[in-house]
Amino acid sequence: MSSERIITVRALTRVEGEGALHVRLDGDEVEDVRLSIYEAPRFFEAFLRERSIEDVPDLTARICGICPVAYQMSSVHALEAALGITITPTIRRLRRLMYCGEWIESHSLHVFLLHAADFFGCASGIELARQFPQQVNDGLQIKQAGNALLEVLGGRAIHPVNVRIGGFHRLPAAGELTALLPKLREARSAAIAAADWIAEFEFPACEFECEWVALTHPDEYPMNAGLIGSTRFPAIEVDEFEDHFEETQVHHSTALHATRRERQTPYLLGPLSRLNLNRDRLRKPAREIAQRLLPQRVIHNRFLSIAARLVEIVHCLDEAIESIQDYRAEGEASCRYAARSGRGCAATEAPRGTLYHAYEISDDGRVRRAKIVPPTSQNQRQIETDLAHFLPAVLDQPDDQIALSCEKLIRSYDPCISCSTHFLKLTMERR
Amino acid sequence: MNTHSRITAVLGLGSPHGDDQFGWSVVDALTHCRRALPSIHVRLVKLRHPIDVISWINDQTQVHLIDAAVGCPIDQVLRLRCKVPTEWRTIECLPAKGTHDLSLGTVLGTAESLDKPIESVTLWLGPAQQCSPIQLMSARTAEAVDACARKLEQTIRGAGPLADPNSHLTPQSVPPSARAGAVTRAEDFDGEMPDSRIDLER
Numbered sequence: 001m002s003s004e005r006i007i008t009v010r011a012l013t014r015v016e017g018e019g020a021l022h023v024r025l026d027g028d029e030v031e032d033v034r035l036s037i038y039e040a041p042r043f044f045e046a047f048l049r050e051r052s053i054e055d056v057p058d059l060t061a062r063i064c065g066i067c068p069v070a071y072q073m074s075s076v077h078a079l080e081a082a083l084g085i086t087i088t089p090t091i092r093r094l095r096r097l098m099y100c101g102e103w104i105e106s107h108s109l110h111v112f113l114l115h116a117a118d119f120f121g122c123a124s125g126i127e128l129a130r131q132f133p134q135q136v137n138d139g140l141q142i143k144q145a146g147n148a149l150l151e152v153l154g155g156r157a158i159h160p161v162n163v164r165i166g167g168f169h170r171l172p173a174a175g176e177l178t179a180l181l182p183k184l185r186e187a188r189s190a191a192i193a194a195a196d197w198i199a200e201f202e203f204p205a206c207e208f209e210c211e212w213v214a215l216t217h218p219d220e221y222p223m224n225a226g227l228i229g230s231t232r233f234p235a236i237e238v239d240e241f242e243d244h245f246e247e248t249q250v251h252h253s254t255a256l257h258a259t260r261r262e263r264q265t266p267y268l269l270g271p272l273s274r275l276n277l278n279r280d281r282l283r284k285p286a287r288e289i290a291q292r293l294l295p296q297r298v299i300h301n302r303f304l305s306i307a308a309r310l311v312e313i314v315h316c317l318d319e320a321i322e323s324i325q326d327y328r329a330e331g332e333a334s335c336r337y338a339a340r341s342g343r344g345c346a347a348t349e350a351p352r353g354t355l356y357h358a359y360e361i362s363d364d365g366r367v368r369r370a371k372i373v374p375p376t377s378q379n380q381r382q383i384e385t386d387l388a389h390f391l392p393a394v395l396d397q398p399d400d401q402i403a404l405s406c407e408k409l410i411r412s413y414d415p416c417i418s419c420s421t422h423f424l425k426l427t428m429e430r431r
Numbered sequence: 432m433n434t435h436s437r438i439t440a441v442l443g444l445g446s447p448h449g450d451d452q453f454g455w456s457v458v459d460a461l462t463h464c465r466r467a468l469p470s471i472h473v474r475l476v477k478l479r480h481p482i483d484v485i486s487w488i489n490d491q492t493q494v495h496l497i498d499a500a501v502g503c504p505i506d507q508v509l510r511l512r513c514k515v516p517t518e519w520r521t522i523e524c525l526p527a528k529g530t531h532d533l534s535l536g537t538v539l540g541t542a543e544s545l546d547k548p549i550e551s552v553t554l555w556l557g558p559a560q561q562c563s564p565i566q567l568m569s570a571r572t573a574e575a576v577d578a579c580a581r582k583l584e585q586t587i588r589g590a591g592p593l594a595d596p597n598s599h600l601t602p603q604s605v606p607p608s609a610r611a612g613a614v615t616r617a618e619d620f621d622g623e624m625p626d627s628r629i630d631l632e633r
Contacts, residue, residue: 126537136541
C-alpha cells in the first residue's frame with residue numbers, strides 16, 4: 001500500500017531568485033526530483049534583436065544584478081569575435097581585473113554571509129555575525145574591495161557602464177587604481193586568514209562523481225579566454241559549444257536545461273569545476289590554500305565549494321594587486337572597428353560558471369540573433385541528479401530536517417536563478 | 432562626538448524594475464538640486480543590494496536610506512528611525528528577489544549583531560505597487576519621489592523635522608506591520624504618525 005507524505009519548504013533562503021523543488025519518494029526510493037524555476041522568462045535574447053551592437057554590453061549587464069560583468073564580458077568578446085577585433089594586452093588585462101572585482105564581490109558575499117551560516121546551524125547572517133563578528137566584518141571588507149574595483153573600472157558598482165566593444169569607454173587613471181591598493185592588500189590578508197576558519201568547518205559527505213566543465217587556459221587561471229575543458233571529454237574550442245552542448249525545454253521549469261548533446265548527460269560548472277581543471281594555474285598564495293583546504297585530486301564534494309570560492313578570492317586579490325602595480329594608462333581606450341556582418345561567440349567564467357554568448361550581426365551593426373546560455377540553467381540538471389543521490393542518506397531524518405539539508409546542498413551551488421530566466425519552495429511527496 | 436564632522440549619506444536602494452526605482456529616483460532628484468545641498472558632507476549613492484548599506488553604517492555617517500515599500504500608503508512616504516528599535520524591527524522581509532535574499536531587515540539585523548551604530552540610519556519608504564521588469568514607475572510613486580526628495584533636502588539642510596532634536600517617532604506611531612525586503616513592504620498602517628508621514632501634494 002502506498003502512503004503519500006508531502007514536505008514543503010516555503011522559502012529556500014540565501015539563493016538568488018525564485019523557484020521550487022519538488023521531490024517524490026516511493027518508500028526509500030527517490031522517484032523524481034524537479035528543480036522548478038517559475039520566474040517568468042525575460043526574453044533578453046528576443047529583445048536584443050535589431051538593437052545596435054553598441055547597446056548589447058549595457059543591456060546584457062541588466063540580466064543579473066550579481067554578475068553584470070560576466071554578461072558584459074561574454075557579450076563583448078562574442079561581438080569582437082564576429083567583428084574580427086583583437087583587443088590590446090592592456091585592455092585584456094583590465095578586463096581580467098574587472099572580472100577579479102566581480103568574483104571577489106560575489107564570492108565574498110556567498111562565503112561570509114550566505115554559505116558559512118550552514119556550517120554552524122545559523123539560520124541567517126544575523127546569527128553568524130553574532131558568533132563570528134571578526135570573520136563577517138572581514139568578509140564585508142573583502143566585498144568592499146571588490147566593489148571598489150568595479151566602481152573604478154566599470155564607472156559604477158551597479159550595472160557598470162564603461163565596457164564597450166573593443167575595450168572601454170575610458171581607461172582608468174593609474175592613480176585611481178593605485179588608490180585601491182591598501183584596501184586590496186588588507187582584503188588579501190583577511191582572505192588568507194579566513195582559510196584558518198574554513199579549515200575548521202565540518203563538511204558533510206557529498207561525493208558524487210560527475211562531469212566538471214570550465215574554461216581552461218594554458219597560461220592563466222581562466223576568466224575570459226581559453227578552451228572549454230572537461231574532466232571526462234577532450235577540450236573543445238568555444239565555437240564548438242553548440243555542437244557538444246544543447247538546451248532543452250522541460251515542463252517544470254521556465255529556464256532551459258542544458259546537457260551534453262550526444263549523451264543527454266548533465267554536467268556541473270562553477271568554482272569547483274575551475275579548480276578541478278586549472279588548479280596548477282592558481283597563483284602561489286591561492287594554490288597553497290587550495291592544498292590545505294581541498295583534496296589533491298578531482299574534488300567531488302559539493303560542500304567544498306565554499307573553500308574553492310575562498311581560494312578564488314585570494315587568487316583574484318593577488319592578481320588585482322599585481323595588475324594595478326603594473327598598470328600604465330597607455331594606448332587607446334578601445335580598438336576602432338567598422339560594422340560588418342558576421343557571427344561570433346565567446347565563453348567567459350561568471351562567478352557561478354561558464355557563460356556562453358553567441359551573436360549574428362548585420363552589415364549595419366545590428367543584432368540578428370542572440371543566444372545566451374547562463375551557468376545556473378546549465379547546472380540545473382546536475383543539481384537535480386545530485387539531490388536524487390543525496391536524499392537517501394537523509395531520509396531517516398524528520399521532514400523539516402530533510403528540507404533543510406536539501407536547502408544547504410542547493411546553496412552550495414550558489415545558484416543565480418534570476419540569471420537563468422528567480423527563492424525556492426520545496427515540496428516532497430512520499431508514497 | 433562632534434556631529435559637525437559627520438557626513439550625510441543618502442543611499443537609494445532599488446532596481447530598474449517598476450516602482451522599485453523609487454530609491455534611485457530620489458537620489459537622482461537630489462543630484463539635480465545638489466547645489467542646494469552642503470557640498471562637502473553629503474554623499475548621494477545608488478545601491479542595488481541591501482548588503483552594501485552595511486559599510487555606510489559607522490560613527491562618522493548619518494545615513495538616510497530610501498527604499499520602495501510594498502504596502503506603503505500610496506499617498507505617503509514613511510520615515511522610520513533605526514534609533515527606535517520598535518520602528519525598524521516592524522519591517523518584515525518579503526520573499527526577496529535581491530542579493531541572495533539578504534533583505535534590508537536582515538542587513539540591519541546583521542549590522543546590529545556587528546555592533547554597528549544603526550541608530551544613525553533613517554529609513555524613507557515610498558509606495559510600491561508594481562515592480563515588473565524594466566517597467567516605468569507608477570504615477571503615485573513618481574509623485575512620492577518628488578515629495579521625498581523635497582523633504583530630504585530640507586532635512587539635510589537643517590530645515591526639516593530631523594533637525595528638531597525633539598522630533599522623534601513614538602513606538603505607538605509606528606506602523607504595526609511594515610515589512611521590508613529587497614522591495615520593502617509596509618502595510619496595515621493605520622496609526623497616526625505626524626512626523627513620520629509625508630503626504631503627497633495633490
